[in-house]
Amino acid sequence: MQIKKLINLGAEGHSFAAVSRIKLTNIIALITTVISGLYSLNYWLLLDNSGVASINLGFTVAYFATLAFMHRGHVSGAKTWFFSVLMVHLLVCTNVYVTNQSGFHLYYFLVPTGAFLLFELHQRREMLALSAASVGLFLYCENTLNLNPLIELDAATNHLLYQSVVLVNMIEVVFVLTIFARQIEANEKQLTLQASTDSLTGLANRHCFFAEGNEMLEHANKLHQTMSLVLLDFDYFKSINDRYGHVVGDLCLVEISKEINAICREQDLFARIGGEEFVIAMPKTNLEQAQQVAERMRERVSKHIIPIVGEANFTCTASFGVASSSDVKSLKTLLQQADKALYMAKEQGRNCVQLYSA
């Protein structure tokens, strides 16, 4: 429970993406604190080197201080602090504890990927400054000899350490790339959904209708099947808006689209293609069958009561135009035919279904 609290430090009031970065920073800071603390114990108890143990304990406390910055709401400061402590720690490890033969300074390569992972995308200044500092410190360590290390290591141990550092670097790069790939995939899904969905009703939008509807028509033509379109438009919708306001008008669109959706089959494509204009593409459906479905929809719309607070509930009606795809090669043409039928329905006095005839 306490750990959960620590992981959530500083997360309050931030966007979803920022929160996941803050939590990840806290997790990494906690893990680093624990690892650094264990190293201190190791120096103290097993290697009997209280000097190194004390210095390392100082770094352990400094890592933990990242969470204190988070707690005070200094999110960017906490991240910068963490990476700065890490870089100084690496410098001390490589140039004070041991020598660059250990390869400890290769850990500097963790900084750029880590910074790009943990900072917000717009915080380029911080990311670039930390990356530049890590490259500079790496080069400094690489070209500096430590003649009096606090811990003397033989060549075999240095070699082992070197390989473990390379391994950890590789694991970190794979980990960071996996997270980025997942984020890109989730963003792509979200964008595709937004680009194809009508935000008010949650139905397919005009763009999605033409993309998917064209595929449906092509498929139907290939298999010599008939596809029908039912186009519907609310009657006197302007007067609903004028009388009850746009909020109620919107509610009306949502309520009625749910009623119509309840009649649609799974294979039908139901879309909102204009303000108060909707269309249903029905595969494997001929003109008479589509007419029957449209009639059921018309009846259901006219009977559905729109609940409004503080005023008398009301009902609304819609007019329907139906067209079928025999001999029609393009969805645009089919929609024009359904539109002509809809126009006739409006002419006939509205709240009725009309079929397209050439």
Ligand SMILES: Nc1nc2c(ncn2[C@@H]2O[C@H](COP(=O)(O)OP(=O)(O)OP(=O)(O)O)[C@@H](O)[C@H]2O)c(=O)[nH]1
């Ligand atoms: N509340 C709301 N109104 C919308 C939306 N989109 C379009 N409208 C309104 O729908 C009304 C359509 O009006 P008209 O095209 O004159 O049609 P109508 O009043 O339904 O009359 P007929 O179609 O001839 O029966 C306009 O007042 C638009 O402002 C929307 O998303 N929400």
